[in-house]
Amino acid sequence: MERLAGRIMLLWGFPRGVVAFLAGAVGALALPPFGFFAALFISFTLLVWLMDGSTGHPDGGWVTRLRSAFLLGWVFGFGYFVASLWWLGNALLVEADEFAWALPLAVFGLPAYLALFYGLATAIARIFWSDGFGRLAALAFAFGLAEWLRGFVATGFPWNAIGYGAMPVPLMMQSAAPLGIFGVTVLAVFVFSAPALTGTRKGMKTGLALAALLFAAHLGYGAWRLHQADSILAAASGNEMTVRIVQPVIDQARKLDDAERAAIFEEHLALSALPSENGGKRPDIVVWPETSVPFILTQNPDALARIAEVLQDGQVLVTGAVRSEDAGPGFAPRFYNSIYVIDGEGQIVSASDKVHLVPFGEYVPYEDLLRNLGIPDAIAMPGGFTAAPARAMLTLPGGRLFYPLICYEAIFPEEISGDVERTSALLNVTNDGWFGATPGPYQHFQQARIRAVENGLPLIRAANTGISAVVDPIGRLMRGVDYNQKGVMDATLRGGSVPHWDGNARENHFWLVLGSMLLIAAISRAGFNFRAN
Structure with missing residues (x-):
């Protein structure tokens, strides 16, 4: 040597x-x-x-x-x-x-x-x-x-x-x-x-x-x-929830095609309505990936009605979607990368907007300067997305809270604040289909798992394609759907968390x-x- x-x-x-x-x-x-x-x-x-x-x-x-x-x-x-x-x-x-x-x-x-x-x-x-x-x-x-x-x-x-x-x-x-x-x-x-x-x-x-x-x-x-x-998880009982994760594997070219929007929406609904595996308990919560709804949901009451038709009594849909907000006369509307909670009656009962946007993917830093230099916007929506000023917890019927992390927000430990102490699980919705069958989706999944370990909470992760999974509070994979595998996965989570240190x-x-x-x-x-x- x-x-x-x-x-x-x-x-x-x-x-x-x-x-x-x-x-x-x-x-x-x-x-x-x-x-x-x-x-x-x-x-x-x-x-x-x-x-x-x-x-x-x-x-x-x-x-x-x-x-x-x-x-x-x-x-x-x-x-x-x-x-x-x-x-x-x-x-x-x-x-x-x-x-x-x-x-x-x-x-x-x-x-x-x-x-x-x-x-x-x-x-x-x-x-x-x-x-x-x-x-x-x-x-x-x-x-x-x-x-x-x-x-x-x-x-x-x-x-x-x-x-x-x-x-x-x-x-x-x-x-x-x-x-x-x-x-x-x-x-x-x-x-x-x-x-x-x-x-x-x-x-x-x-x-x-x-x-x-x-x-x-x-x-x-x-x-x-x-x-x-x-020992802690074995002793935990009651307050269980069954989660269904939908991994639709929608090709990116289709997601960008306006003519495919209705069909994509129906594919999500069809997967959500599949019977439980082996006759098991029906899912309490159905989770769709990031920006799964291919149109502005609040402007489409028929879509909310279709969701209500598919959901059974007491079921809840948690889905990634684009939210629009009127910016006032003379201004273009603002768009947010969001998560909605929709109950069995088709009502939006909670929402959270993304806080940490992807540079050149969801917004353009120094946009005016770069446009003058001839560098085009890398996203489809006019003006890109707007970052939320603060993160809102997702409140489910019954009072259960999820801590929302949209896409690559899961790689930032500091994005998870003291509010996490009140939540039942981390929720990460993403779309890693942009990166194909490469190491990217696997790297992203591992980093999200580490956030679960750091905070002693289970992780619910839904990807268009990538790695959808439910992870326990110490990072172990409970159930998962591998890359490019279309389908659904049901998993039951017990209440409670594992002792951990807070971010400070x-x-x-x-x-x-x-x-x-x-x-x-x-x-x-x-x-x-x-x-x-």
Whole structure:
């Protein structure tokens, strides 16, 4: 290992860039649908050795060292994000005649932007770099900080944070409950970097022991929480609800065709009316995916009447739909990506609008400027969607509450606030059909599962096609419908939740872990400077 480490450290120029790119790309294998978390041991071991050789020009001082480290991290991140997000380009092929020109921006442009955060991480880590296991702490601190920033800078896009690679199965997801995804990321980077110590020996025993202890705690805590949850859920009785999820698998081209709207609506109704599996209990709640209703429902009383015909007494439909709102004389109406709750009489009894919109998918940032530059709106509705000022809980007849998350809102931990304490389940409606049979829908599903683990609540997830499922409060799949499988799925949920920390506690734990890594890195760096002098 020492010989291999030495060769990696001494790489320069193009070969060095190739290794950095491939190191990042290999790390994408840790993400769904592969879930090969050991790939990140390879990625971060190589990154540490490349960082060890990241000195810049000998006469350039700190500026060239930081620039060299930044470029290294950027190339590493570019490889990681190209390999894990290439599928975004598939959405542009749905209307290829209009948007194919933007394919390079989706496949390479977004990864190039996201890689800036990893470049920042390696530049920060370089400031605290030393020759022992403290440099692993420096890297863990820097990546944790960078991933946290990626969660909100420029509206945020924390998709595929490194911590997700450490949580491929429920046993390994439970650490997200006290630490959140960003806290898990900090400790994961330290653990994944630990094999690099075998190539340089300095601080190897202490660093490997600490990494092994952290990994054992990760697994041990997971096993304990699964056992605890089993006891709690087994004891829960009463207040049960049977949920039917409809996965219609409507092709995107059909969804955009006005002539198909009535047929699409009837397909949803037909699936909703199917008899229960094996003569089981009829569903209390029927859930349709994001924007399932292909017209403005409040302007179509006949559609509400058809829903009432299909629903039985006491049943409720929860559906994604587009809501319009009059903006006043002289102004175009506003449109919202929404969820409706409709009772058996065809009445809308509750609604919630999407708060966190997708840039260039649901609205255009700096729209006037971009239109002047000739960049067209990427959505069909005039003016795009409007973001709701606040999230409204969905209230079902009988008082049960669902916490609504529309599409990619489920990837943002901070979107789930204190109101979640009053709810029975998280509800995620989405349409991952834009991305085809690629890793995208599987990555999206995993991130939604982690939100269930963090909040100790079951997750009800309905996708046009993607992965529709009911997940228990500790991330285990109760029932699911796989990608491109048309049909319905019924599942019964018990009342109650699993003990968990709230968002403020997880944030505090994240900063505590981050500060601990910074302290280790700073002490190690100070000792390194002392020995050097």
